[in-house]
Amino acid sequence: xxxxxxxxxxxxxxxxxxxxxxxxxxxxxxxxxxxxxxxxxxxxxxxxxxxxxxxxxxxxxxxxxxxxxxxxxxxxxxxxxxxxxxxxxxxxxxxxxxxxxxxxxxxxxxxxxxxxxxxxxxxxxxxxxxxxxxxxxxxxxxxxxxxxxxxxxxxxxxxxxxxxxxxxxxxxxxxxxxxxxxxxxxxxxxxxxxxxxxxxxxxxxxxxxxxxxxxxxxxxxxxxxxxxxxxxxxxxxxxxxxxxxxxxxxxxxxxxxxxxxxxxxxxxxxxxxxxxxxxxxxxxxxxxxxxxxxxxxxxxxxxxxxxxxxxxxxxxxxxxxxxxxxxxxxxxxxxxxxxxxxxxxxxxxxxxxxxxxxxxxxxxxxxxxxxxxxxxxxxxxxxxxxxxxxxxxxxx
Numbered sequence: 272x273x274x275x276x277x278x279x280x281x282x283x284x285x286x287x288x289x290x291x292x293x294x295x296x297x298x299x300x301x302x303x304x305x306x307x308x309x310x311x312x313x314x315x316x317x318x319x320x321x322x323x324x325x326x327x328x329x330x331x332x333x334x335x336x337x338x339x340x341x342x343x344x345x346x347x348x349x350x351x352x353x354x355x356x357x358x359x360x361x362x363x364x365x366x367x368x369x370x371x372x373x374x375x376x377x378x379x380x381x382x383x384x385x386x387x388x389x390x391x392x393x394x395x396x397x398x399x400x401x402x403x404x405x406x407x408x409x410x411x412x413x414x415x416x417x418x419x420x421x422x423x424x425x426x427x428x429x430x431x432x433x434x435x436x437x438x439x440x441x442x443x444x445x446x447x448x449x450x451x452x453x454x455x456x457x458x459x460x461x462x463x464x465x466x467x468x469x470x471x472x473x474x475x476x477x478x479x480x481x482x483x484x485x486x487x488x489x490x491x492x493x494x495x496x497x498x499x500x501x502x503x504x505x506x507x508x509x510x511x512x513x514x515x516x517x518x519x520x521x522x523x524x525x526x527x528x529x530x531x532x533x534x535x536x537x538x539x540x541x542x543x544x545x546x547x548x549x550x551x552x553x554x555x556x557x558x559x560x561x562x563x564x565x566x567x568x569x570x571x572x573x574x575x576x577x578x579x580x581x582x583x584x585x586x587x588x589x590x591x592x593x594x595x596x597x598x599x600x601x602x603x604x605x606x607x608x609x610x611x612x613x614x615x616x617x618x619x620x621x622x623x624x625x626x627x628x629x630x631x632x633x634x635x636x637x638x639x640x641x642x643x644x645x646x647x648x649x650x651x652x653x654x655x656x657x658x659x660x661x662x663x664x665x666x667x
Contacts (some may be wrong), residue, residue: 275335275337276337277296278336279328280339280342281660283302283340283627284420284446285341285445287427287604292449299658304322306594312351313344314344314375314395315393316351316378317344317515318379318392318666321341321342321379321391323340325382334458336453337383337385338384339379339380339381340378342378342421344377344378344421345377347371354423358418360411362408367404371399373397374398375421376396377394377447378391380602382393382457386459392456394448395439396437398424399434399435401434403461412641414634417430421446426444428627445557477550480646482492488648490523493520493523499526501527502644503600503642503643504600505529505568506528508569510530510569512531512571513534513571513589514572515548515552516535517540517544517547521547521552525548532548532552558585558588560588564592565594565595567594569597570589570593570597570599571599572600573591575602576602577605582624583632585662586635586638597639600644600661601624601661602661603629605623639665643663645658645659645660646659
């Protein structure tokens, strides 16, 4: 029987941690409202939230699966701190934390429907913070990273230099304890290597191009993607779509009132794009765009960055062509794009669409994360619709 492993969490950091360990989970977001849940202690709150997430996803499934729910809470002076949500709250928390230590609790709930077992565990790690200056705090908050993570910091992203020491499992601070998960899986008879799997290489020749749309969700997925992208675009601007492919998303963006030009390296894909976007597409590498400096109001990349060996040249090129206050909109953390594609090695830099990685690269080239949304693809034969995160970076 094949193993279906589901991560009941929208956290890019947890997904990246699993991918880094060779695991490519199916991601299903639980929809649990974390803000209205309370418990007797920060640790119990993390464990309760993880359990509620796993149970919510299990309730939506129609076949057997192994589901992992996780939630992290930072305990400081006996008080639980989740995501700050606003710059002012993040700034206040970081000032309180500097030079001190807190405990990062991550609740883990593993439900295996074959074994009919539910496990609820808690991993706790002490984190020591540096004496951050006010300027460092202001700069860190301005990146947007601390607004969307528990405790207002990350150890695996831009916040890494502000953590002086960790007592316990490093991965737990990121959001998921790999050693604990391994033990929990063993309890239901699943050996860790069973979770390792590979994905196939993407070859965009005519064979792929001719069937690309129908095998990737067709118009329904394109409409969902375009509507989500459009919600993050400036109105009436000039949009450049990288890896325009068959032009199916670009055509929907045009239908929503955008002026879209597209580039792609695949001539086979462009033959289809020219039908949908006549006179507005050409063959070009996204890292060497035939566009003058500061000409684009927006650049869009849908399902592209996960295919790259190094996304920095592309980010640098995007920054070059964007006008002041221009935006870069891209999908991130693509669930079915693992680092174990054919010809790739388990190298950390291969996760080129990881959000923390993109935030750091974008900041290096004058781009700041300032918006995000998501959209669902067509429902799979399992009855579940994949969810695709979408983020916006703005050029300062």
